Structure formats: C-alpha cells, structure tokens
Amino acid sequence: MLTLYDDVFSPYARKVRIALYEKGLPFERVRGLHGDCNRSDFVHVNPRAEVPALVDGDFSLYDSTIICEYLEDRHPEPAIYPHDPRLRAECRLLEDLADSQLDAATYAVAIVEHGRREQHRALHDAAGLDLRRLYDDLERRLGGEPFFCGEFSVADMALGPHLMAAAFLGFPLGPAKHTGLTRWLERVQERPAVARDNAEVIETLQRLQEEGRPAFDPHRVQWRSDRLEWVIKNGFAEWFAEEMRAGRSFFPVTVAH
Numbered sequence: 001m002l003t004l005y006d007d008v009f010s011p012y013a014r015k016v017r018i019a020l021y022e023k024g025l026p027f028e029r030v031r032g033l034h035g036d037c038n039r040s041d042f043v044h045v046n047p048r049a050e051v052p053a054l055v056d057g058d059f060s061l062y063d064s065t066i067i068c069e070y071l072e073d074r075h076p077e078p079a080i081y082p083h084d085p086r087l088r089a090e091c092r093l094l095e096d097l098a099d100s101q102l103d104a105a106t107y108a109v110a111i112v113e114h115g116r117r118e119q120h121r122a123l124h125d126a127a128g129l130d131l132r133r134l135y136d137d138l139e140r141r142l143g144g145e146p147f148f149c150g151e152f153s154v155a156d157m158a159l160g161p162h163l164m165a166a167a168f169l170g171f172p173l174g175p176a177k178h179t180g181l182t183r184w185l186e187r188v189q190e191r192p193a194v195a196r197d198n199a200e201v202i203e204t205l206q207r208l209q210e211e212g213r214p215a216f217d218p219h220r221v222q223w224r225s226d227r228l229e230w231v232i233k234n235g236f237a238e239w240f241a242e243e244m245r246a247g248r249s250f251f252p253v254t255v256a257h
C-alpha cells in the first residue's frame, strides 16, 4: 500500500493525487501540514517537511515531480507522460512552468489577500500582470488542442490546480482572450480524477468557512526558491524584510534523509 503525506489544498499534492487516481492506485493518506511551519514529525519521509511525500513499502520519496516520474516508472499503464521525446520534454517544461512560475505569482497574494484578508494593491497588480503573461503564453502553447501534450498528461495535472487556485484568488482567465485555455480548463475539470479531487477541495473549503477556520496560518508562512525570487524580482524586498523582522517567515527545515 502506498502512503501519501499530503494537504488538501497543496497544488503539488493535488497533482500527485490526480496521478494516483488516473493510474487507479489505492493509497492511504497522512495529513502533513497543520497550518504551522517547521514541523518535524515527517522529516523521516521528507527532510524538508514539505508535502507531498510518498512511502512505498520501505522506500520513501518526495517532490511532486519525482513522485509522478516514480509512479510512471513503477506503474507504466495508463501512461501519464507522452512517449514522443519532444512532447515528453514539453510536458515537463509545462509542469515546471506551473510549479515554479504560476505558483510563485500567486503565493504572496494568497497569503495577504486570502489568508490575512488585507488589501495590497501593488502586490495584486504585479501578480495580475505576471499571470496575464503566463495565460497568454499557455493559450499560444495549447494551440486550441484538447490537452497540452496530446493525451491528458502530467502537464494538465500540474497546470489545472494552479489555474483553479489563481481564479479563486481573483485572477480568472479572460474568456474572450483565452478561449482555448478556458475550454481546456472546463475539460480538465470534467476528468473523473480531477472532479474527484475538486470535490474534496471544495467540500473542505466550505467546511472551514462554516467553522470560521482558515485553511492555513497566514502569520506563519513557509518560503522557498521561486516564491522568494518572485517577491524580490517584483520589487517587494522591503515587504519581505518586514515579514522576516515580524517573525512571520520560515524556511524549510533541513535534516539528513
């Protein structure tokens, strides 16, 4: 039996759950994140204590990209990567775009506007500008096809959750400008594996709202790599310095695996 350390809302965990559903692989779940940072109760699975992480018997691994590749190697059918070398590389490039650029453009704004319920006009505008650039690029790369790389693949699994999150945060696709992408997102959400995962995300969101509980602690925030690069590159270094001074920023723990 596979065990997945995950979080309902993490787009990286969502990608892995969708891959597991697509492949029809049963798995148990352990909730990895509890709204605080620098936990050490699953560093035996992921030394950075990030979700997702997977345990397969006596082997544990982490990072959504590496997990998806492992699942494909171990359970090749049904395939979640194209076989053609160029399409396969394009699939990985799109996954990388989702996980590094789309994620980074929405991270700070999610903390401030969704988490803290505060307005930050400059942050909002910078995220909007960057997301429009990415949407335009994706519209062009999709080229009106049903999916990005032929059949439904890891590219679609990675992009879908990030684009849904961006829309939820107030950055929807422009239906007139991104017609192909808009249709693609509808198609992706009809996919049984995605619909199943969406249902849990929506149900959990509704429950948290009813209970008046936040999805995460917006005053204890974990930062890393691309998310930090986005903040500095877009002129919010001073904002971030204040986050650090106020003790609201954390970085992944590092212990030996």
Ligand SMILES: N[C@@H](CCC(=O)N[C@@H](CS)C(=O)NCC(=O)O)C(=O)O
Pocket (backbone or CB within 6 Å): 010, 011, 012, 033, 036, 037, 038, 049, 050, 051, 052, 062, 063, 064, 065, 099, 221, 222
């Ligand atoms: N490169 C990693 C990134 C995973 C990641 O950033 N996970 C976040 C959740 S979206 C996390 O676990 N953060 C720890 C925390 O917020 O305490 C992957 O692809 O799995």
